[in-house]
Amino acid sequence: MTPIATSSPRGRRTARSSGDDRESAILATAERLLGERTFADISIDDLARGAGISRPTFYFYFPSKNAVLLTLLDRVIEEANAAAGDVLDRLAENPRARWRELIHRFHETFGGHRAVVLACAQVRGTNGEVRRLWATVMEGWVQAIEAAIDAERSRGAAPDGLPARDLAIALNSMNERVWYATFAGDGPAVAEPDVVAVLLDVWLAAIYRNATPAPS
Amino acid sequence: MTPIATSSPRGRRTARSSGDDRESAILATAERLLGERTFADISIDDLARGAGISRPTFYFYFPSKNAVLLTLLDRVIEEANAAAGDVLDRLAENPRARWRELIHRFHETFGGHRAVVLACAQVRGTNGEVRRLWATVMEGWVQAIEAAIDAERSRGAAPDGLPARDLAIALNSMNERVWYATFAGDGPAVAEPDVVAVLLDVWLAAIYRNATPAPS
DNA sequence: GACACGCGTCAACACCCTGTCGAGAACAAT
DNA sequence: ATTGTTCTCGACAGGGTGTTGACGCGTGTC
Numbered sequence A, B: 001m002t003p004i005a006t007s008s009p010r011g012r013r014t015a016r017s018s019g020d021d022r023e024s025a026i027l028a029t030a031e032r033l034l035g036e037r038t039f040a041d042i043s044i045d046d047l048a049r050g051a052g053i054s055r056p057t058f059y060f061y062f063p064s065k066n067a068v069l070l071t072l073l074d075r076v077i078e079e080a081n082a083a084a085g086d087v088l089d090r091l092a093e094n095p096r097a098r099w100r101e102l103i104h105r106f107h108e109t110f111g112g113h114r115a116v117v118l119a120c121a122q123v124r125g126t127n128g129e130v131r132r133l134w135a136t137v138m139e140g141w142v143q144a145i146e147a148a149i150d151a152e153r154s155r156g157a158a159p160d161g162l163p164a165r166d167l168a169i170a171l172n173s174m175n176e177r178v179w180y181a182t183f184a185g186d187g188p189a190v191a192e193p194d195v196v197a198v199l200l201d202v203w204l205a206a207i208y209r210n211a212t213p214a215p216s
Numbered sequence C: 001g002a003c004a005c006g007c008g009t010c011a012a013c014a015c016c017c018t019g020t021c022g023a024g025a026a027c028a029a030t
Numbered sequence D: 001a002t003t004g005t006t007c008t009c010g011a012c013a014g015g016g017t018g019t020t021g022a023c024g025c026g027t028g029t030c
Helices: A016-032 A042-048 A055-059 A067-084 A087-093 A097-113 A114-123 A126-155 A164-184 A192-208 B018-034 B044-050 B055-063 B065-084 B087-093 B095-112 B114-123 B130-153 B166-182 B193-209
Strands: none
Touching: A016 A042, A016 A055, A016 A067, A016 A114, A016 A126, A042 A055, A042 A067, A067 A097, A067 A114, A067 A126, A067 A192, A087 A097, A087 A126, A097 A114, A097 A164, A097 A192, A097 B114, A097 B130, A114 A126, A114 A164, A114 B055, A126 A164, A126 A192, A126 B095, A164 B193, A192 B193, B018 B044, B018 B065, B018 B114, B044 B055, B044 B065, B065 B095, B065 B130, B087 B095, B087 B130, B095 B166, B095 B193, B114 B130, B114 B166, B130 B166, B130 B193, B166 B193
């Protein structure tokens, strides 16, 4: 039910010992710099110097700047999937509490890596690899939510309505965009302490048509 | 109630006759090319050659590639605001129909300029000016929706709940992201013929808590 | 008609960034 | 010691951006 993370070796072709330090250094430098400026404003030279190597050497570890971001994104996704756990399988216990838990955990994970999340959202437009990875992951989450909605409908807790898949897409999309605005802080955004409650409220309204779904 | 468009002269410093053709040619070339490749893959030289001028001459008309996109975005926003009209002021007539009309009109406008919309969404991350413009416009729409929700609550058609502003932000965010996915066609997306119905359904559920809001 | 003056135009330049190549240094295993 | 792989970087090629300085071209002015 809970989707699996795609974790392929994104960096060097073969694994070795001393080079691992450099690879980590590049990754760490990237995440640090992402806290200060945009991804576009970080050059490969910045990454290389930050890791104590020269620019050509950078290319030994990563094929491009994008690959670094992709590796960072992989980690966050893995963490998010782990945090989500099997919450969706235990919905019937207490729907409202479980949905809240799900949204809350995602919020915590993304919030803990907002620099990476923000950067990925920003380059998704221009970077095909990030776009594809994100699309794949999103598809997994959408399917998980879709299945959960169908399950709630089957047991009579939620009324029929929109195709569950469409509803799942809409709600996931909302979360993504709302989190982005909240973390980026530009444009109209929900205040960070309220964001879980706001998202939860819309989810429950859309899925159950009222604010108090029935436990089993 | 309906937000006003911000239309400042984004291009040349002074207005003249023969140069207007070139300016239009640049804009037209940009929108055409945007239908073929990403904004990032279009160079200033492409724009200039498409308009029959040299690259340095391009800079006479626009200070940067971004400024061209900004001008294009201005137009779309103006069109969207015009299309929205005063629908929100006539909500009490028939809430469901009016909300549907609002969403439908935005859908038509954005769908008619998807290349521009997509490009703006893609560069919003790396381009501060586009980000600011979009944030301003979004703020206007959020305020309009917020006021409409408050009005519906005042007349007893919609129940109290989330702060109207937070709800307005969440719903607007959802629309933006869902449209983007639908137009871009990457990742999980709602099929284009269904998108208005899906968005409307979530809006009504979140605002009215049931599918059939009461007319006045 | 000659003269200014701002519009419109572009060749050439300076700069920055990406990605690659080839020559090697460091280090392991035999 | 030799061989092979990991690792490193100077130097180059290519492509994009933004700027500068000079040169035509129209229009109004006296």
